[in-house]
Amino acid sequence: MLFEVQFSDAQTILPQGAMSSAATARIHRQSELFPTETKDSKAKPFLKWAGGKTRLLPVLRIFLARHKFHRYYEPFLGGAALFFDIGPKTAVLNDRNPELIFCYEIVRDYPTELFKTLKQMPVNEKEFYRIRSLDPESLAPIERAARFIYLNKTCYNGLYRVNKKGQFNTPFGSNDKASLADEDNLHRASRVLKNARLTSEDYSSVLKEADKDDFVYLDPPYLPVGKYADFKRYTKETFFEDDHRKLAETFRTLSDRGCLVLLSNSYHEKIEELYSGLYQEKVDMPRFINCKGEGRGRVKELLVSNRPLELGQ
Secondary structure: OOOOOOOOOOOOEOOOOOOOHHHHHHHHHHHOOOOOOOHHHOOOOOOOOOOOOHHHHHHHHHHHOOOOOOOEEEOOOOOOHHHHHHOOOOEEEEOOOHHHHHHHHHHHHOHHHHHHHHHOOOOOHHHHHHHHHOOHHHOOHHHHHHHHHHHHHHEHHHOOOEOOOOOEOOOEOOOOOOOOOOHHHHHHHHHHHOOEEEEOOOHHHHHHHOOOOOEEEEOOOOOOOOOOOOOOOOOOOOOOHHHHHHHHHHHHHHHHHOOEEEEEEEOOHHHHHHOOOOEEEEEEEEEOOOOOHHHOEEEEEEEEEOOOOOOOO
């Protein structure tokens, strides 16, 4: 049972001249392709996700403003910032984290009931560790999704981390005033998620269906840069250097099929080498999620595409 009772943002630095009037006009034209959500009713990520792309959205919008596409694929979904931002009519969303995908399914189908459950959950350290100790598979579906959101919003730095047994092991974040959910945003997220097929498989299986004129956004666990980087425990399976090599091969296969492909990763010479011959551009991003203060600050990320990025035009 889930309940014991009765029941500062930093801005992304864009390339000089990135937000020209021409780029703004292109963004407006691209938004017409995605009428699901208006600007005022657009859903936002309801999870705090390590490696989330909210602060990269201004750059991603510039790229997408130049292109039209059919289906939207995101095989490393995470916090779904780009998906919510553009609200595509047809999407295939995947993540190897089954609890994450299960949570999205409940938000899609039962946003009202989920919000009511979250409202009843007290935020404090004792309750956090009690809820963390629960076996999610023993809970009713809505309680299971509520547990996931609760732990995400109240754990240290919002970092979803599991041990080799797949058990969530991030400690409490010492924020007794954490807000668990915005009811209106849950309903907005529910509406746009109804346009998506949700899966929890290996990314290569999901992308077998991607075809000409589909857009594929690849945002894998980043190749670690620096001694404090460690997001590879995102699922009990891990994502190592060899996995990045295989992903680069998949990228080229998708490109050969005629897909529009965009990848974001750490700015690392090995990533540059894996995607040599493709369009690459560095962007400067803030990094807040790190257990060591000296590991925070600004970091460079690498965008790679099979089409010209032209972020400075």
